[in-house]
Amino acid sequence: MSEINVTPFVDVMLVLLIIFMVTAPMMTQGVDVNLPQTTTSNVKTEEDPLILSVNKKGEIYLETTKVSLEDLEKKVKSIFKYRREKEILLRADRDIPYGFVIKVMAGVKRAGISKLGMVTEPIE
Numbered sequence: 001m002s003e004i005n006v007t008p009f010v011d012v013m014l015v016l017l018i019i020f021m022v023t024a025p026m027m028t029q030g031v032d033v034n035l036p037q038t039t040t041s042n043v044k045t046e047e048d049p050l051i052l053s054v055n056k057k058g059e060i061y062l063e064t065t066k067v068s069l070e071d072l073e074k075k076v077k078s079i080f081k082y083r084r085e086k087e088i089l090l091r092a093d094r095d096i097p098y099g100f101v102i103k104v105m106a107g108v109k110r111a112g113i114s115k116l117g118m119v120t121e122p123i124e
Helices: 007-027 069-079 098-110
Strands: 050-054 060-062 065-067 087-092 115-118
Touching: 050 098, 060 069, 065 069, 069 098, 087 098, 098 115
Parallel strands: 050 087, 087 115
Antiparallel strands: 050 060, 060 065
16 A cells, blocks of 8 residues: 555644644633622723733733833833724732722823723622
8 A cells, every 4th residue: 555544644633723722712811810800891802902911019011021110101102003903901900009000001091092991800
């Protein structure tokens, strides 16, 4: 027999594809933040928004990159320089003082972001 049977190879590749499709959404957690709970509706977005996280220690992360409060405005401006939709989702830990969250939000607004959403957990 001079032909190679590729059917088992294709079967294995399809199984791996399904496994990766199922596990990929679970790997987008980013920075661990204890979100507040509330009853709100979901925000519909056209593009993938940038995730801005503030953890319990007061550290600010753009996706998974740590930035300081002073550099936040400059970094956000450079990221959104060529984007049409200027939208950020803010994930702030529930134990962070309100004043610090407002400073972060002010830095984002100074960068020219038109939409700033707050990420929360649903009440169980």
